[in-house]
Amino acid sequence: FVSWDLPRFVKVVEVGPRDGLQNEKNIVPTSVKIELIHKLVASGLSVVEATSFVSPRWVPQLADAKDVLEGIQHAPNVRFPVLTPNLRGFEAAVAAGAKEVAVFASASESFSKSNINCTIEESLARYRDVTSAAKKHGIRIRGYVSCVVGCPVEGAVHPSKVAYVAKELYDMGCVEISLGDTIGVGTPGRVVPMLEAVMAVVPADKLAVHFHDTYGQALANILVSLQMGIGVVDSSVSGLGGCPYAKGATGNVATEDVVYMLHGLGIETNVDLGKLMDAGDYICKHLDRPSGSKTATALCRALFRHNRKL
């Protein structure tokens, strides 16, 4: 039988504290955010998206960006990227001690206009300023492409558009490009051609996938991405972060479910699932909500019934 060339190790990029919390209605206290981040780090995650330096008018939840960044204990070999939508946000991030920033461009023109009020080209120009400044400060930049398989306004998004934006971000200096299925509509049928197109212009080891589980498709999409050679996966503890385009629907894929699958495939992550579940438990208790992770839910309940020998 033929084997897939699956990566031996997959880096999990935890986006819960930022992408997960940013749409929460009730403000999560800074101390809780910091504690969540610490627990995530304790589980072995090496990249935790800490916060976002956007205007508090747009994202009130993350108005405490500076305090969060200053409050987290910096562990060796752990990175805390923060979002910076423009030069101003970047300067604020640097002043607060950020060592890594992230920028977001859309593969869909309509989404770019409706989401960040400018065209793709205008956003790329903005980000070139950020990346030039980042290079001067020796700061790493991660690039995100949104709407890589579908847009809430335009519908289907052509893979060539995704490749174009990914390449632009890569050429301007992003060390990693995360490809996001913003509304979770993708299936392997669309994901694979999209990855084919992007991988023709950006090396596979510079790519990450960021799937939303809004239609329950995230793990299948992650699996084919691994089969295509991708070795970095974004996810959110407990599946924090709903979908702003389909109220009440789920959003981010749950880190626990991803780690469960990766470990089942024999892929190393350095993440301790039990400790990860502790972090998820912590934030869900605070938010007073059940976990969005099926693995975490199952493992919690199964433990009460019998010793898991698996």
Added chain:
Amino acid sequence: FQNFELEEGEHACRRRTYQRHPVSNRATPVGGNRHVLYASYLSQNQQNYRSFSASSDQERIEAANRIIHGLPRCVKIVEVGPRDGLQNEKNTVPTPVKIELIKRLVTSGLSVVEATSFVSPKWVPQLADAKDVMEVVRNITGVSFPVLTPNLKGFEAAAAAGAKEVAIFASASEAFSKSNINCSIKESLVRYNDVALAAQKREIPVRGYVSCVVGCPVEGSVPPSNVAYVAKELYDMGCYEVSLGDTIGVGTPGTVVPMLEAVMSVVPVEKLAVHFHDTYGQSLSNILVSLQMGISVVDSSVAGLGGCPYAQGASGNVATEDVVYMLNGLGIKTGVDLSKVIAAGEFICKHLGRQSGSKAATALSKVTASASKL
């Protein structure tokens, strides 16, 4: 070479002829057709570490071919909601509601709907109305309505009620067999052989189920050879199809692939179905690898009905809507109208006073009109 001719399935899906090359272990196309490759999970020691340099165009095309272009053109969905989905509901669902659910599922294009179970009402009070459900359902043409029959007595009752297809359940785990149906695997197979013989006499097809194919709540991991043994026994005794069930949903492609490899070495792939539970959120990726291995029959439950009896409150069956959504996205024909399955799911969830367990159904019902252009 081993030369497998994959015949036309129920939905006239032509599969391609392929050969398995003994040296490279790579299935090569015959006559220039695209090929289906069987994938294998290797132990960590053997896995190739992919060096992450920029892949060549050729490598990418080959990867994409392996991943999504060799999949079955059609997949048959076996809907188990009315039986597997409802059987553990605490509150008895009225017979007319069950029948209405079945009818709505049929309208969506599903060609196999597991209607009920002829087990003792002592064990499954929810399905005590099996006879009444069958009475109506037997008159619906063009659709198969398998019913569970745990023994000869159940079979006779099913046949008397007009059942045209029955299903039997054996476990790949000895401990689970004893705790679930109070007998050893061998004893259950003897029982089922009686059912199979009786069914044969009446020309009633029998579907076999194997439970605990990748994990057991008592024993833990289950050796693939156990699963192959039970699957082969069921197949040899006359089951036209054997459905492999991850009863507690613990499987991942890492355990599913070796299990399928073992079973496929003794039962033809076109006679196999997969029945994954979504308790750990793993079912769609498990279904995907199964398709990559050549499986073309998938069991699922509308709205994800049917919790996991081994982890209270955790989910169980994979939702039909989520499966159909993925298959549609892969360009695989199912004959099923997604919006009508969603409607059937809404109907039963309204009755149960619960939210759908299907993410696709939930998203589609909440999404704005413009987003549904996809």
